[in-house]
């Protein structure tokens with residue numbers, strides 16, 4: 502499969518790394534990227550073809566993945582529109598609705614919207630996909646195959662849910678890193694050295710997520726099993742509840758979803 506990325510930043514790089522790990526040939530991947538440093542990095546690290554500007558040669562592909570910022574997408578769509586023949590267009594831009602993108606592409610309806618996340622870089626991402634109704638099953642499968650190289654995939658049939666997906670799993674790695682930062686900070690404050698702080702924080706996150714994923718019990722039960730009566734965990738969780746940590750996290754994710762919806766409304 503020939504794939505062209507437009508925009509070669511953080512998320513395109515994560516997806517390209519995932520595709521190559523799954524055996525996609527580097528010669529079959531092209532990236533249109535304005536920034537010369539980013540192009541040089543992509544060529545050196547991944548041996549993909551790069552273009553400074555979007556033109557007919559760059560989009561000789563089965564699929565075109567739009568990986569620019571939401572605010573840059575309209576301009577890209579206007580240049581891309583006359584170059585499209587039969588390619589599947591996959592947009593990973595937060596907020597921008599598939600119907601809006603289709604309108605910017607002068608009614609081109611072969612459009613799938615995807616929301617991946619950065620663990621794609623190591624094949625551990627999760628992506629939700631939404632296809633416009635006109636997209637044929639074989640094209641849906643193509644989008645699924647591209648994103649499956651980055652990890653697991655699920656489809657939503659109601660595009661409004663993409664705002665929730667963006668807030669939960671698209672932005673989600675940042676919340677997890679934030680929690681790891683807090684674990685590491687506490688470990689350092691309590692006298693552990695930086696290596697020990699990193700190892701304890703990361704292995705705890707990884708082990709807990711793996712345990713939750715492989716267990717038939719829900720996470721609340723697993724949490725209760727750590728929490729001995731009158732013990733250390735109980736004291737920590739009491740402090741988190743007093744500080745409203747869970748409520749703050751839930752409210753933050755609602756705010757992210759609202760921002761995604763707001764982007765969708767602003768960018769039409």
Ligand SMILES: NC(=O)C1=CN([C@@H]2O[C@H](COP(=O)(O)OP(=O)(O)OC[C@H]3O[C@@H](n4cnc5c(N)ncnc54)[C@H](O)[C@@H]3O)[C@@H](O)[C@H]2O)C=CC1
Nearest residue numbers: 508509510511512533534535536568569570571593594595
């Ligand atoms: N970073 C993340 O975790 C996730 C990002 N996204 C979405 O992915 C998209 C890209 O995000 P990032 O990779 O984080 O941004 P980024 O800023 O790292 O990458 C965007 C790249 O596009 C290039 N660019 C801009 N206009 C261009 C044009 N007209 N032609 C060619 N290249 C152009 C820029 O030079 C830049 O390298 C955004 O729409 C974002 O909403 C989606 C899921 C997760």
Ligand SMILES: O=C(O)[C@@H]1CCC=N1
Nearest residue numbers: 595667670671672673
């Ligand atoms: O922060 C953002 O807007 C993008 C979308 C999901 C993750 N990063």
